[in-house]
Amino acid sequence: xxxxxxxxxxxxxxxxxxxxxxxxxxxxxxxxxxxxxxxxxxxxxxxxxxxxxxxxxxxxxxxxxxxxxxxxxxxxxxxxxxxxxxxxxxxxxxxxxxxxxxxxxxxxxxxxxxxxxxxxxxxxxxxxxxxxxxxxxxxxxxxxxxxxxxxxxxxxxxxxxxxxxxxxxxxxxxxxxxxxxxxxxxxxxxxxxxxxxxxxxxxxxxxxxxxxxxxx
Amino acid sequence: xxxxxxxxxxxxxxxxxxxxxxxxxxxxxxxxxxxxxxxxxxxxxxxxxxxxxxxxxxxxxxxxxxxxxxxxxxxxxxxxxxxxxxxxxxxxxxxxxxxxxxxxxxxxxxxxxxxxxxxxxxxxxxxxxxxxxxxxxxxxxxxxxxxxxxxxxxxxxxxxxxxxxxxxxxxxxxxxxxxx
Numbered sequence: 522x523x524x525x526x527x528x529x530x531x532x533x534x535x536x537x538x539x540x541x542x543x544x545x546x547x548x549x550x551x552x553x554x555x556x557x558x559x560x561x562x563x564x565x566x567x568x569x570x571x572x573x574x575x576x577x578x579x580x581x582x583x584x585x586x587x588x589x590x591x592x593x594x595x596x597x598x599x600x601x602x603x604x605x606x607x608x609x610x611x612x613x614x615x616x617x618x619x620x621x622x623x624x625x626x627x628x629x630x631x632x633x634x635x636x637x638x639x640x641x642x643x644x645x646x647x648x649x650x651x652x653x654x655x656x657x658x659x660x661x662x663x664x665x666x667x668x669x670x671x672x673x674x675x676x677x678x679x680x681x682x683x684x685x686x687x688x689x690x691x692x693x694x695x696x697x698x699x700x701x702x703x704x705x706x707x708x709x710x711x712x713x714x715x716x717x718x719x720x721x722x723x724x725x726x727x728x729x730x731x732x733x734x735x736x737x
Numbered sequence: 738x739x740x741x742x743x744x745x746x747x748x749x750x751x752x753x754x755x756x757x758x759x760x761x762x763x764x765x766x767x768x769x770x771x772x773x774x775x776x777x778x779x780x781x782x783x784x785x786x787x788x789x790x791x792x793x794x795x796x797x798x799x800x801x802x803x804x805x806x807x808x809x810x811x812x813x814x815x816x817x818x819x820x821x822x823x824x825x826x827x828x829x830x831x832x833x834x835x836x837x838x839x840x841x842x843x844x845x846x847x848x849x850x851x852x853x854x855x856x857x858x859x860x861x862x863x864x865x866x867x868x869x870x871x872x873x874x875x876x877x878x879x880x881x882x883x884x885x886x887x888x889x890x891x892x893x894x895x896x897x898x899x900x901x902x903x904x905x906x907x908x909x910x911x912x913x914x915x916x917x
Contacts, residue, residue: 532913669913670794670797670798670913671797671804671879671913672793672794672797672878672879672913673912673913674794692798695794695797695798696798696799698794698798699791699794699795699797699798699799700795703791703792703794703795704791704795710790710791
């Protein structure tokens, strides 16, 4: 029973806060010998597997690290180009870690504004007058729950479908927002929230809900 | 035992007095900075507006009120829940206009003006103007444009302090989805 992430979207649909509590780990680190049986290709978010799925390493997984050195896009942290390192025989045996690519912050911002638009569309689609927007979006691997306040701010929590107490968490997040974001005089409305106290409190509420199903 | 009880009661009163003192210091500083009474009034309203836009979320998150259907409901919630929550007073709602778009809040014991007397050279200051601004800001975040002012002020010699609220229009440009 896990909470995966929390998003807060402002009135205009812009993402103002995002917190990833846990990610299901789908990382595989394996040692390979020359020649590499997987076919890799450099793509926009890194070097990814295009052919040769095996041992839990699936198509679409990107290179996360080579020999312990973190990958940043198509290069390693010491500046070496990943494709080059992999194509040279003298570097073998080589240990490469593959995993699902993480969403970049730009992608998250885009997803949030798309959700904001979908929320508005769902109101229009309703056959009944004065319907609310999307409360819950359920998929077999996660459920997304959303609470929109009277002022238009949306709190979105992505969690395990069996997680209980998410609506309590949403209300608690609203209370934390009204306390640590709004009562901070240096925070401007509708802007991204950059307050340590807010982060700390969100984290502790999420942990509380995960463990006990209720918040204090 | 009773000494303990006295102590805790005094503590609440002291915090309230600190609030009154702080507000008083604020107004006197504004008078020193701006000199003209109408500038002070404008500043107080601006400050109240900034407080209102933030306080409204705190109010909504702690009070579980749904959307108000009309101005009468808004007036009731303002006086019985909001004022009670933040200033511990319940002003009376009165003097509805025939079109039901204006009402007054009669404040009998305004904590802001507890020990205050307005001097003659600053007769025009609306001492509690911050309340006007706060109501305006809060209602604006809830998509209602209102005008607020003090037709009567006990500091200026009237018998009661009256805060009048007039509904101007619904703001439809930034409606959250689902409200129409």
